[in-house]
Amino acid sequence: MTPSRSLHAEVSAIALCGAGCVLATGIGVDALWGAACAGRSGIRPLQSKHFRSTRIAAFGHVSADDHARCLESVPRHLQRYCTPSVIWGVSAVQQSLHEAGLDPSGSGLRFGLYTSQGGYTHPSLDAYAELLQECSAAGKLNIRRLAARILQESALDPFLVLKSLSNGLLGIVSLCYKLEAQCGAYMQGVAGNQAALREACSALRERRIDVAIVVAAGSEMDALALTDLVRAGAISCEGAMAFTPYDSKGRGGIGGEGAAALILRRQDDLEIGHAVCLTEIKAHTDFDALPFADTHVDLLISHGAGIPGIDKELCAVLARTGATHISNSQALTGILSGSPSLVDLIFAREALRVQQVPAIAGLKRAVMPALPFACHTKPASLRHALILNRDSNGFSAGYRLERRCIQTESRVA
């Protein structure tokens, strides 16, 4: 539902200088890439202390151990303000800055911070559980007592309102790094990711900032959110334990959670060497209406449905790209409401950097065998990558990446 016109020239020569992620595959880009190369999905049996479901059987959980590690990235005095996905977001930013070799406090560069949060934004029942129990008798809630009790700070998390706002990620990351930066905060899946990336690229292009931190996080690990995703046809309610987009035996989508971050800089600010650059952002309401330039595509990373009938329809769009190789990251992570586009950008960037085509985890027999779906990880000469994202809310976006030799490009420029 969140379309956008093409932005071809707007983002030319924006380099992806750092990346970080916290996903079902683990913490860090290496964990994601390692899982991709091994064809090892991070999707596990669904676990929740709040609800059980036999129809929704699996989920791309961030593990409890990884969550505990991520907490170390957030100063203790800020943790009380954070939802789990905000904590993962801080960790992803920390990783990305580390890779980029940047310290916002001491670099002398002008930073911008652009965030996107996904999933439902209401706080969990946990926030109310103790209170509900205390103010109830014989299964009935005493509203007068509730009203009186919540005015005592111990009875209701006073930061409830902060946790339920979708700009929590922006606030927490800015505090962790003392960023007095330009900023923007957006919401929901592909649409939010695309908006954050678009604003970051525009601010860089207009030289309002020198470095953009783009971070996105979210979780659908919420009973009603999962129910709505089932209703939208996005995830399976048939007990599927694996998500295999573009496989002829696919049984539907599986939800996931996590965070991802990217550091963007102008290509001409970088030292000589190879860099992966974001050269184009495109978006439209309809996946099949995404316009494609005539340039060659070595690697296509595309969202899929995991439902053979729908995947076959998507294949018609994929075929138009003329891509040499086609892969997918969702089979590893589940369908992400927080950081779908950022994760695919990281996935594609790694492929261009290491010159390898990652396999689609679990893909056995493609719905359209004529298309070059990657069943096995393999080395390849890759320069141009295209990413195609679609959301259950009807929004689609495309991103083009290119591996560039900065010395050569600068001289040409």
Added chain:
Amino acid sequence: MRRPRIVISGLGAVTGFGFEWQTLWSEMLLGRHCIRPWQPEGAAGTSFPIRYAAAVDEQSLPAYLQTHPAWSSELEKRARYGWVAASQALTDSRLSSVQWREVAVLAASGAPHHWLSDMQLAFPDDGDEQPSWRHVMRRADQVRRDGALRQSSDRLARVIANELGSQGPVLNISSACAGAAQAIGNAFHMLRRGECELALAGGADSVLNLDTMTALYLLGAASSETRWGADLCRPFDAARAGLVAGEGGAFLLLETLEHALARGAEPYAEILGYGTSLDGYKLTAPEPEGRGASQAMAAALDDAGVHPEQVDLINAHGTSTPLNDRSETLAVKRVFARNQHYRRLSVSANKSQFGHLIAAAGAPEILVTALSCREDWVTPTLNLNEADPDCDLNYCPNEAKQQRVDIAISNSFGFGGLNASLVLAKYRSEAP
């Protein structure tokens, strides 16, 4: 390359004053406010300390709006009010419906509305077990369709975009009390970059419910003062004691001047610049010296190509909280220090008249700023009877003032330490 000029050509507002921006403007010039006694659902007669708010009175809905689909749709209040405000802005703009598909939509909203009745669904039938999601799920058909559990924060943008059949862009902005200002600022930049020619931007919000108002109270942000009655919203006054929440929303139709003139539209005002910043200080309090706020204003002026001395009016964030009003005053003094221009500026705080619309706050305030530029009137800061010694600007106390307003700034600052400022100007056919 010459940048396109961006103008405001349609207005829509739903506030405690009513459902039309004309009512809002005329009541404000008369020096009235719409803050009334209020208690959350189920808490009437309790010791709940928040006793006043600027609530929307749906009983005063004009007949011609009673058939608007927002009232019959399963939506939270914030989405209803925003949808109606957006429709009003479109009508006001006289934009042909065949052009609606070309309109970008940028909407901000904040905290969701939790109904107590939804919370009660977590209880088991026999009362022996703990409250649990399991029980909510078992009774999912009883979950209210107009509450947080069934709505998401992008719903406002979605209903407006669907109504228009918009091909976009459509953006959901979420930056707390700076949200609507960021939505309008983002729309301004997108228009200037040529990504669209028409944009409907603004926000809507309602925090008038038990849990959100409780949380705001516990955070020390909301006023529970009783000695002033309904006059408790007192920005910059020595006796100010916290914000007074309002609800509603506002949307503005923005377009390139070229586009507006081509279709015969008459601009209300022009937007010249937009700037943002982060305090990097605290999540629940502004940086006390106003550093982040001054950076946002300076960035907006720089973006506008306007010197501080050219500014006539600041529509302040002016929340009536002890912290904000002092730090905002310091920020204004810093940005307008040259030749002590801050002594000549007028400063107005709209929240004293229609409360704090939280994520939507910037939208009606930018609307009012545009009208100030067009009409050469400055709306008053109400209940300012004894100025705080730390707040020593010209706040236009208690009565509207006729004054030439060529260039004005509107400030919006939010939880999380994020700030947004826009520079507006009186529309003239020649470029400013």
